[in-house]
Amino acid sequence: MDSMMMDSMKSMDMMPGMEAMDMALMQACMDACSACEQACTVCATQMMDCSPACMNCADMCNTMMRAMMRMQGMTPAVMMSMLDACMAMCQLCMDMCMKHEAHSEVCRMCAAACKACMDACMAMRASMMAA
Template identity: 55%
Template sequence: MSDMDMSMMEACIEACSACEQACVMCADADMGDGMAKCASMCSMCADVTNTMMRMMMRPMSWNMMTMMSMLETTMAMCKACADECMMHAEMSEHCKMCAQACMQCMEACEAMLTSMKAMAS
């Protein structure tokens, strides 16, 4: 992992953290608004992004295949959450913010994954 672009890893960690925070805030507001499905999706996304972030913070124990799989999982969860939140974005500012954070997290994870795949080749 010594060849890893540390600034890219830092950007991915920060995007995961921002996404987690936006998802927690959105889930809480969703519960107050009676949007249980969106709240559940946001809660799951917060858990996944937190796990991804914590895994990246331990680079000495990385297994390349596991990390790439987890990045793909995080991207899929962020996409599902963003899609759900976008259904409410026009009437809910917290859903709009959450969807944006999810998209930014997806982009950061995709950049990280692309970099890791290039290293693995």
């Protein structure tokens, strides 16, 4: 996510509670979701037993990324529920891809992208709890 575009998001009206969000963490989280969607999409085309989890993870990460870009249609409580779902899905996808890390470079990169996405979601969720 481009930082100029990010700045412009801040100027739009938001729902109560959303204006307190840490925009730097959110930008990092959107980028991690985007990278994870891409890694999962490539990994899913390998047609290994992780593929269906990768497809689910790609869709969930795209939905999560878009939701962070639409703060006008979101509350902190719904955002946290979606972050939980996204972290759970990333964890499952990572676990499945890790089983192939010895022989598939794509799975290894996909697992790393899932881990980075999970961490970014966790950091964002923690900052929302603290707010």
